[in-house]
Amino acid sequence: ETGVTQSPTHLIKTRGQQVTLRCSSQSGHNTVSWYQQALGQGPQFIFQYYREEENGRGNFPPRFSGLQFPNYSSELNVNALELDDSALYLCASSLVGTGETQYFGPGTRLLVL
Amino acid sequence: SQQGEEDPQALSIQEGENATMNCSYKTSINNLQWYRQNSGRGLVHLILIRSNEREKHSGRLRVTLDTSKKSSSLLITASRAADTASYFCATDAKGSGNTGKLIFGQGTTLQVKP
Numbered sequence: 001e002t003g004v005t006q007s008p009t010h011l012i013k014t015r016g017q018q019v020t021l022r023c024s025s026q027s028g029h030n031t032v033s034w035y036q037q038a039l040g041q042g043p044q045f046i047f048q049y050y051r052e053e054e055n056g057r058g059n060f061p062p063r064f065s066g067l068q069f070p071n072y073s074s075e076l077n078v079n080a081l082e083l084d085d086s087a088l089y090l091c092a093s094s095l096v097g098t099g100e101t102q103y104f105g106p107g108t109r110l111l112v113l
Numbered sequence: 114s115q116q117g118e119e120d121p122q123a124l125s126i127q128e129g130e131n132a133t134m135n136c137s138y139k140t141s142i143n144n145l146q147w148y149r150q151n152s153g154r155g156l157v158h159l160i161l162i163r164s165n166e167r168e169k170h171s172g173r174l175r176v177t178l179d180t181s182k183k184s185s186s187l188l189i190t191a192s193r194a195a196d197t198a199s200y201f202c203a204t205d206a207k208g209s210g211n212t213g214k215l216i217f218g219q220g221t222t223l224q225v226k227p
Contacts (some may be wrong), residue, residue, distance in 0.1 A: 002155070002157075004155075024223060031213065033213065033214070033215070035215075035217075037153075039153075041219060041220075042201050042203075042217030042219050042220050043156070043201075043203075043215075044217070045214045045215060045218045047215065048213065048214065056213075056214050058156050064200065080191050086227075088153060088164055090155060090156065090213075092156075094213060100213065101146065101158050101161055102158070102213065102215060103158065104155045104156040104157070104158075106154050106155040107153075109139075109153075
């Protein structure tokens with residue numbers, strides 16, 4: 001167990017809807033990163049939050065947005081859902097932003113119909 | 114896009130045998146990490162090797178890094194059925210703007226038969 005929790009574990013939405021996924025980081029960690037993992041693929045970096053600011057973003061459109069709260073927990077919001085957004089969404093926490101081990105949560109599996 | 118490629122994509126061995134997985138990547142790195150994933154759930158960190166290290170051990174795991182060839186290998190010795198999982202290498206690329214953005218390969222699926 002890493003101490004990183006995510007909710008919900010599973011979610012079903014329809015195309016065009018909006019979704020919010022939540023992540024609580026491991027105690028003492030101030031950085032949260034979000035990844036999308038399509039079936040049979042490796043995770044792809046969406047963005048990272050450090051001290052409540054976005055600190056780097058991967059190749060994802062603006063309808064993917066996030067927040068980090070003062071307690072370092074985080075949300076991932078996806079607007080105007082598309083079928084291709086169906087994936088496992090993973091968050092990872094770490095103590096600093098660079099070059100350190102990231103500890104992953106169990107993920108939220110999103111299905112868009 | 115994926116940074117690295119893992120080889121083989123799938124590996125099936127008997128319990129007690131050794132398993133070797135390889136990873137190649139494209140850009141200069143700060144470090145390379147190996148993760149395990151069971152049944153599409155969260156990733157479990159196995160080992161981190163920095164760019165100035167060549168070999169690292171952790172229990173039954175041995176990782177090597179060759180920065181001149183931009184490649185790494187993960188060796189699991191005396192495999193067990195519980196080692197059945199997908200294994201991913203991930204690189205923390207230099208020049209990533211201090212983000213710690215990990216770039217993952219496609220993974221190797223390991224099956225260890227009892």
